[in-house]
Amino acid sequence: MSGRKSVSKIITVILFIGLLAGTALLSRQKLSSGNGGSLQTKEQALEKYGFYLEPDNKAADINFRHQSPELDPKLKHIAPQIASMGASVSVVDFDNDGWNDIYFTNSRTGSQNALYRNLHNGKFENVAVQMGVANVNKKGTGVSMGAVWGDYDNDGFEDLLLYKWGRPELFHNEGGKKLVNVTEGSGLPAWVNANSAIWFDFDNDGLLDLFIGGYYDEKYDLSNLNTTKIMPESFRYANNGGRKYLFKNMGNGKFKDVTIEYGLNSTKWALAAGAADLNGDGYPDLIIANDYNVDEFYINQHGKRFVERGKQSGIGDIPKSGMSVAFGDIDNSGLLGIYTTNITEKGILIQGNNYWKPTGPQMQEPKYANLAQLAGIENAGWSYGEQFGDLNNDGYMDLYVANGFISGKKGTSYWYDYSKVTGGNSNIIGDAANWPDMEGKSQSGYQQDKIWLNNSSGLFEDVSEKVSPYADYDGRAVAMADLWNRGVLDVIVANQNNIPLIYKNIQQNNNHWIDFDLHGTASNADAVGAKVELQWSGRKQVQVITGGIGFSSQNQHRMHFGLGAGNKVDRVLIHWPSGQTDEINNPEIDKLHNIKEKKARA
C-alpha cells in the first residue's frame, strides 16, 4: 500500500510540474508566434502567395490625413479613448465614369473630408471642395464618423449619406457634377451620435431605405457637455447607448422614421450594421454589432417588421465588444457566413472574433455556430473594420481585419486603469469623471492589421507580415475595390488620427476572375440586396451587394470573384431584391459585366 502511495505521489508531482511547465511554454510559444510570421520581401510573397499589397499613397497622390474629434474639456482625461473613431472610407463611382473613387471622412471641427476622383492614370485628385462635401465638420452640426453612398432616388447617380456625431446629412448627386445638401426637410433627425449607417431596401419597394445606429446617446453633444455621465453602464450589459433609426424612403426625397413601428427599439451601443437576406425569404435581415453587449440579429418579417432573434440564432448569445460586420462565403458552400470583430488582448480580455456559419439550410429562423477558431480567424487584436475579398483570385475569399485601439506612449498601457472601472458597478463605470486619466498611455496600440489568406475550404493562414510591409497604425475602416480596373481587389484602410493606407494589389499568378456590376430596374437602382451565385469548376460562391459593410466603410459597388485556374464560368444566378432571378450561362471571364435587371418595374 505504502509503495503504491509513493508511486502515486511521484506520478502526481511529475504531472503537476509537467502541467506548470507545459502551460507556461505553450503560452510563451503562442505569444512569440502570433504575429503573422516573419517579414518577407515582395518577391518572396509574390512567389509564394501570388500577390503583394504595396502601399501606394504617394504614387496615387493621396495625402489625406485623419484628425480625431475635439471633445468637451470635461473628457480631456480620457479624450484619446472617446475620440477614437471617425476615420472612415467609402468607395464610389460618383461620376459614373467606370472608375472607383474614394471618400474619406475627417473628424476634427473645421477639418475637411476628401473625395478622391480617379484620374484613370494611377492617380487621384481631391475634388471634395468642388463637389461640396469637404467642409462638413462644423460646430453646431457635428463632425463626420462615416459615409455611405446610395442612389436613393434611382436617378443613376450615387447620393451620399454622411453620418456624424451630429446631424446626419444627405447629399444629392447632381449628375456627377455636384453634391447638393438636401438634409433640410428630408426627415433625418437633428442629432445622432452615429458610428454606423447602411442603405438597404427593407421592404423591397425599389427605393433604398436607411438604417442609422447611434453609439452615444443622442442627447449628448460630445463637444459641449453638461455632464460626464455619458459612458456605458456596463462593459457587457450596457443598454444606455444611442437609439437606432430606421427610415423608410418615401420616394420624394423624404424619409419617414419607422423605427418603433418596425421593432428596432434597441439602445445598445451600435458600431456597425450589415444587411442581407439570411433566411432566404427574399427580404434583407439586419445584423447589428454592438459594443458593450450582445450583437443583434433582426429578422425581416416580409418588409413589415423586424424581430430580434440574436439569442435564438446563437449570434447574440455571448456579450462581447462588437465592432464590425461582414458577410462571406468562406468555404464556397453557397451560404453566407457572418464575421464580427471584437477585442483580444492576451491575458486581459480574450473575446475573439466570430465567424457565424449557418448550421443548416436556410430557414425562417437560421441557427449559427461560431467557427472562427476552427477557421483560424479568431484572434486579431483590438479589431475594428474587416472585409472579405479574394485577394489572390484563387477562388476563395480572404479576410482583412484592421487592428489597434490607441497608440500612445510606447511601453505604456492603460489596460490596468481600464480594468478598474470596467469591473465596477454601473454608477462608477457610467461616469467619465471616474475614469482614470490616460496620461498619453497606449491601449492595444501599435497593432498590425491581420491579413488572413483562405487556403481553401475556409481554413485561413495568417500572412499579415508576409504580403505587405509592416504597419501598425490604429486601423479603423477597411474597403476593397479594384481601383485601377485590373481585375484585382486593392485594399484601402482608414487609420485613426493618421494617414490612410492605399494598398495596390500586385499579382503574380495565373488566376482568372470575373466582375459584375448590377443595376436594378424593378429593384432599387443600386441593386443593394442582390445576391449573386457563381458556379464554376464544380465550385459555388455567393456574394451580396451591400449599401455599406464593415466598420464605417463601403466597398466598391461591383462584385469581384476570383476563379483560380478555372477558365470557364458555368452559370451565374442573380437573385434581385425584386424577387426575380436572372441566369447567365458561360459569361466571358477576366471581364467586368454590367448587368441590368431584365424586367422593368411596371
Next chain:
Amino acid sequence: MQAIEKENRTNTGFWSFWKANYFTYVPPAFITLILLIGQIFFGILDSYINVVASIVTSVVAEELLARFVLGTRKNLASAYITGISVGILIRSNMVWPYVVTALISILSKYVLRYKGRHLWNPSNFGVSWMLLMASAYVAGLGIQWGNYVLPMCIIWLLGIGIVYRAKKLHITLVYVISFTALAYVRSLITGDAFLAELAPLTGPMYQLFIFFMITDPGTTVSTKRGQIIVVILVALVEFVLRLDGFIYAPFYALCLVGPAAKFIDLKKNTPKTEVKLAV
C-alpha cells in the same frame, strides 16, 4: 472557502447537529447560487461546457488523488467549489484551459504540502498560475455584475451570513475595510478618482475572492489575530501590486502571502486536533 468537517462533534441540539453534519454543504450551495444568479440575470458564463469541464475535472481529480496519494476518501464539496471557482474566474476561448486550471488547482493540494497540510488555496494557485504564465490562452473575470442591484445585495447578504456562520466574518470585513482604506490612499497617490480605485470591489471577481478564497479554512492560519494580520498583509501586497499595474493583483497577493503565513503558522503551531478536509 473550503468546507470543513470537525472530528469532535457536539450534539447539543438540532442546530449544532445540523451545523456539524450539513454546514459543509452550505458553501457549495452558496457558490452554486452565485453562479445561477450570475447566469440567469447576466449570463456571466460564456459557455456551460467550460464550467462543467472544470467541475468534473476537479471532482474526479480529487477523488483519484485522495484515494491513490493519501489512501483515503474525501467529501468532494471542496473540489466542487474549486471547479466552479475556476469555471467562473477564468476566461478562455477554449475548453482545455478550464480542465488544466482545475487540474493544477487540485494537484497543488497534494504536491505543495507541509506537515500534511496544503499551503495554497487550490483555485487561487491554479488561477494565479494560468493568469500569470499562460496569458496567451487565459484571461480573468474582469467584468461587473451589470445593473441589477438586488442580486448583488442578495449575494453580499448571503455571503456575509455564511462567513459569519463559518466564523470567518472578521477576515472578510478586515479585508474590505483594508481594501477601501488603501483604495483611498491609492487615489491620493495616482490622482485617480476614489470610486475608480474602489470599483473592483463591486464586481463578481471580488465577491468570490472575499467569500471563498481568503476565508478558506484549509489555508488560513490558526488564530483569529493571525488571520487578521494575514488579511491586512494580503491587502497591502495587493496595494503594491496595483500600484504597479497588476490587473489580477488580489489573486497574486493571496498567492504570495497566504502560503507563507500558513507555513509559518504550521511551523510554530502543530495542530492539536486532526482537521480533516471535507474536501
